[in-house]
Amino acid sequence: MDIKQIGEFGFIEQIADRFKSLVPKSIYGIGDDCAIIPANENDDFVVSTDLLIEGVHFLRDKITPFNLGYKSLAVNLSDIAAMGAEPVGAFLSIGIPKDCSSELLDGFTEGFMALSKKYDTPLLGGDTTKSLRDLMINVTVIGKCPKGKALLRSSAKGGDVIAVTGNLGDSAGGLNAILNNIELNSHTKHLIEKHNKPEPQINEGLWLAKQNGVHAMMDISDGIASDLNHILKASEKSAIVDLQKVPVSEILSSIAKKYDWNAAELAVSGGEDYELLLTISGECATSIAQRFYAEFGKPLHIIGEVKAPVEKPIQWISGEEKLPDFKGFNHY
Template identity: 45%
Template sequence: MKLSDLGEFGLIHRIAKQFAYDDGSRNTGIGDDCAVIAQDDERFSLVTTDMLIEDRHFLLSRIKAWELGHKSLAVNLSDIAAMGGKPQYAFLSLGLPGHMELNWLDEFFLGVKNLCSHSQTQLLGGDTTRSPERLVINFMIIGTVGVSHIKRRSMAQVGDILCVTDTLGDSIGGLHLLSVDADLDSDAQYLINRHHQPWPHLEEGQWLAHSPAVHAMMDVSDGVASDIHRIMGQASVGARIQVDQVPISDTLGRVGQKFGWATHELALGGGEDYCLMLTVNPRDFKTLAHDFWEHFGRPLYPIGEIVPPNEGLSYWQNGQAIHFLGEGFDHFK
């Protein structure tokens, strides 16, 4: 069997089986957005790492240096947000081709510095090495969360309402537009900016973590169609997604109509939205959604519900079950 046959998450599961610890500690590793390490009786440390590789995750010719610095940090901070945590420290490792311009690197670090400042994260070190051809970027982030506030994927319960904290699909729309050989209008540029400049929902994650109505939480990095399987697997539940309730921005709607995109399918199967997906006790959803609107000025969008595991994953539109082919992003397929 080849890696391309196994896929990213098959590989992760294969590795996780070799490193399952039953030592009585409260530490947990593979299976959530962050590793969780017990500090004391009141707090956990959160640790996450993510790698970006030129021509796989970004095109140097299509992204500004400061945008790449911002994005490479943002995608890691999003993992901290997904568990209701607060970021503290960052470590950055770079594989650098010898032809990199110093001015470009200065601009890259400006993007990193600005987001570090915004998120109150300290860059404390890392590593550098020469890369033979392509730029490689790897961040590790350490954060913290209260023991009573941490949100895990395994905490989803049957009957929960499945929600997201923002519209979906803008980023994948922007990615598609990067290959368009034509003059792009302001709508198109907005979507490209959403792809290049994601903002992790740190404040939203910390706010939601304080609500007992919120059960499970994760970020939308590979697309809802893929990411929902992570919750289903960890919590041993199924999910029913209402396709006609999936929120898309007016901008994506206009651009999608212009290019003939199936925008709701794009929104579900795309990735890199970096908003949060969560499950909420149905009795408390209306109150939570109202308070979320009051605090953040936008809706908490319901997109489905958690169902018993024997029902698996299904997609519904206008009250009818439909066939959906989108699988989300997989690094090895």
């Protein structure tokens, strides 16, 4: 059977099943944004790893070396943010093809280091090797949080509201602009920057994890049409999401109109926004959203509601109107 038939997530499930019996009870293994490992009496470590391959995740001539370094660490730190944890350190393994210049590697290191400094995430080790063709970058990050306090995908409760920490779809719009060689202006540059230099929501994640009433959390890497399913599946729930409430930037709306893109579809299916997706107890939602605004100067957007499990995991609506399904990004 080829990988297309079982799909990316089917493959992950197969592996998880086979290793389940080897994972001690004190450790949480495959199934969330990070694994959780006890550190000492008071703390847990959280660990995640991500692979970026040239031609699959990035095009070498469409991203600056600086941004490539920044993004390589950012997508990993985003998984630490998703647990509500604080970064401890990073490991970098890199497969370098012959045609990679020392200027590229230098720029890459500068970008990686800029984010490293911003969130106190020193590089602690790694590996370098020759690659026959493509540039390959693997980053592993370790974070720390108070024992038992990491926010899991499996903790959503019926009656929770669903929230996101920022606009969705800008990154997918940026990718569209890159792939279609769309004319550069301040708007398209903004979208491309969102795609090439995402910002991990570390401070937002840490803050949210401290609030009573925040239940489940993950980061948005594949688009909420796919990512929300992970929360719903892990929590055995369903959801209603109102497209009118899904935040889309004015820049994306105007560019989408100009080039006849479907902005709503980019927002829910595009992915790579690296905002946080969370569920909050219905009673606490308004107060948490108000305090989030006071803390970060930006809104926490409530986009839907968690429901008892039904056959269809997500019911999409637009105001009163029921909509057909959206699909998230899947590598195969």
